[in-house]
Amino acid sequence: MTSPTVSREAYGEASARLAAETATATAPQLVTVADEILSVAGLLRSDLRLRRALTDPSRPGADRAELIKSLLSGKVSKATVDTISTLVTGRFARPGQLLDATEHLGVDALLTSAERDGKLGDVEDELFRFGQISSGDSALAAALSDASASLSERVKLVEDLLKSKTQPATFRLVEVALTGFGGRGFAASLNRLVEATAEKRDREVAYVTVAKPLTEAEEQSLAGKLSAVYGRDVSLKVDVVPSVLGGVSVRVGSDLYDGTVQRKLNAAKQAFA
Template identity: 55%
Template sequence: MQAASRESYYAARAALGSPSIEAGEQILAFADLLAREPRLRRALADPSRKGDERAELARNLLAGKVSDAAIGPIGALAAGRWSAPSELLEATERLGVDALLAAAQSSGDLVEAEDELFRFGQIVSGDPKLTAVVGDSSVDPARRVVVVRELLEGKTKPVTVKLAELAVRGFGGRNFAAGLTRLVELVAERREAEIAFVTVAEPIDEASENRLASSLANIYGRQVSLKIIVNPAVLGGMSVRVGSDLYDGTVARRLADVRNALASR
């Protein structure tokens, strides 16, 4: 988002107060409405209209349909200045996630939600049949959401189910795997931690995990949560990704470097 849009998003986030899972769902439902209705999206981001007028339009549209915990932040979004209608949509979706995470933080569920989301992604990626349903964007999103609910409801935290559904619907325009990964990172950000995605050929012991987490915490100046991905194709060594930083010391990477060096001679 550009600067003006970021300021508007932060203002709406400040209006969240103490939201519930329900409020998060309602804000995300409004984001779905904006995605389906480009005319509404343009009207609520129109710089030629006063912010109060746009906020009133949103409140009138949603009156009696959403809770007070949702209508306030949505009104703040509509009153904001947006560099483009698409950035209003992006901010609304992100605000819905913020509301879900704030509710999970209040109930002490953030750490479990982070782990559950990551494990669910690993389960899906490790099962070709499940990947073909959950991860295939050509399959009706409503059908994929039903599958996610059947897999997760009653077995994970409520916020985990809602976030997994959002990943299936294409959070931020991403595919399922990328959307789920970003949501795991946002959960960690909420509890002021970094996520390190660690790929190894075989599982590592607890002592090695603790040493790696400590080393990364020293580098990034904050707690680091490791997410271990076992992939025999890397052959050996370790690949670590923290945000946009990648440390690839796998055998597969070193062999590829050697092949590239030989090919360039």
């Protein structure tokens, strides 16, 4: 998993190093590495001077690697030190890209841990369901998105809601969303993490809005049609919204297919306006 805002070459080399270093790691061991990498991301987020020093184009890559090694060695695992030192030898157009890349590496390690534990599909569904719950409760959505509240307060709120009710990776990924994954707001971060989880499973995500629940046969039929269009398996994320009245709306990436009665009524109103 990568992002259009990070140096693809640097990210690719660091991702390959992480995969090599953790090739035989167990799921719990990968969780530890992921937590370490995300802690490094937290350090970078809070220290602009460090981000600038680690992305300074006038400084040789080897020097930047030695700087991060001096900060991390003895505090985190060898896999984390080697991965981050590999990352900082690359070139980034701006300091924020290094933070983005580090976050992506931590998230990918978490997803790999869930994959090795056979729980990746559960994590994807749990992230989506929590997104539905939070967006459907205006007070909860406001509390989770409130940048003026401390991160620890919002994490405690999520912990009260999710601890022991979801996969550990799900809880940790929601924490990542609270910090603003890739510079996004909470809701957008959560959606991106759902999509990243699907990508890890080599799937597209289709957000489906309907007035009433689809039957299992209808879901299978829709998933099959979308898979044929996109050339890969599709994960349906169905949201039941009675106000759409009927029909179905489907969004896959930037593609939107809106056949709801609500849309047709709105179009008719505009035509007569």
